[in-house]
Amino acid sequence: MKIIKDYLDSLFLTVPITPETKKAKEDLLAIMEDHYHELIAEGKSEHEAIGAVISEFGSIDEILAELELEQAEEDEDYPEVDAVSLDEAIDFWAVTRKFAFELSLGILLLALSMSAMMFIGFSELFAFLGILGFSVLAAVGIGFIISGSMKYVREKRKLDDRPLARDVYKEAFFQLENYDKSFRMGLALGIGLCILAIPMSIFFTSIIYAVTLGISAFFATGGVGVFLIVYTSIVRNGFKKMTNGQYFVSDEDHPGPRAMKHSYGSAAPLIITLRKFYWPLVFIFYLFWSNLTGWANSWIIFVIAGIFYSLVSETLKKRK
Known part of the structure; x- marks a missing residue:
């Protein structure tokens, strides 16, 4: 319910506070919440229901016209001054996707570097290839993590403590709703691969007595699973950050x-x-x-x- 309330608050930012507007806002919130519960009862997911509720209610001008209320004129203190624009939000989501990929890939490469290390005990050639593979994969993986993180932090700082324009706020809900299915699939597959890594390791080590191969398979399979979990979670969080209130907060522990x-x-x-x-x-x-x-x-x-x-x-x- 907090998301719907925050969205309604953003619509009424420029509406004068009077007994009539307060009652109108309370009535609208009650109607939106009732409609939300109806959609949940029909089998909609939380984000699908929220997106549908928001999309079915018009702009603040239409709402006020129906309620025969007036909107205050915008002035220099209006909260949407210096607001995060839709173009900036789209750029941020693109950077978030890139960061999610680079971080996830870096973690995967680190896991594969551990997998490569398992082969150093076979022969001199395998030992050389294992050490080389470990060094290269670990170095590239760490490079991806550091590079992606620095770019992502810089992009977040540009938006920090700035109000979210209404079109950004609304678009974020739709993006979150549209990505929800991909997130659930990626999360489920990632968790499945992480779980699968354990029996795979047991199979190789206990049944065919290939301990090295078993440990190597564990790191490789688990690494792919973590890649999917981290990637989908970060992309989804990029959309969700634009729905968590009226201001963008780059650091959840230190809002501006x-x-x-x-x-x-x-x-x-x-x-x-x-x-x-x-x-x-x-x-x-x-x-x-x-x-x-x-x-x-x-x-x-x-x-x-x-x-x-x-x-x-x-x-x-x-x-x-």
Whole structure:
């Protein structure tokens, strides 16, 4: 339901806050949620249902016209100033796909390098080829991972803490819905290959007594499985990042000032300060308390601190 609520919030960004518009927004949310549950009951997936709900409701202008409400004029403080455009979003998704491929390929090459290492015990020729294969595959794999990660981080920084234009927000839902089937297939096949790697290894090592071949097959099959899991997950997350609220957050643990203000309102500076100093102070207190009373049970401090932090965060968010 959070996705639908966030989408509705984005539609009403420029609508004056009055009792009529608040009631209209609440009524629309209730209608959209009811329709969502109807689609789920018909057998639609979560993302299919969300995409259908959003697509069946018109633009904010059409909604306001039907409700006989007025939209505020845009000014320099309108949240879509400096908004992430659809072209930028498409470029980001392309970079995300490339990063997903390079990272997944790098992991696969590292797995294959371990597979190549298994042959060094056969003969001098195999030992040379195994070491050469390990060195080349590992070096290329690490190169792909580092290169792809750096490009991806740079692209995310360009969009960080910027509002998402409405067409971006809507397109992201459709892309997420369209990719959902590919994601499920890739995830299922990847998990299947990772599981298959174990009996394959057992077959070669225990039945035909080829231990080296069994271990090599384990790394190769598992590597392909991990490739599929990582690739499909990262591509899907690229679409999902554009649906997780009204602002793009490049680092989930460190949202920018705009995203913080959107979530916490006037309490945002307090939350920012809390995130900077809270856990270091908790750690210092943990060391002090452990030295004073012993280390056996002092770990409970982190549990209590985590619960307290969550309660404070949620309370301030609700107050906004």
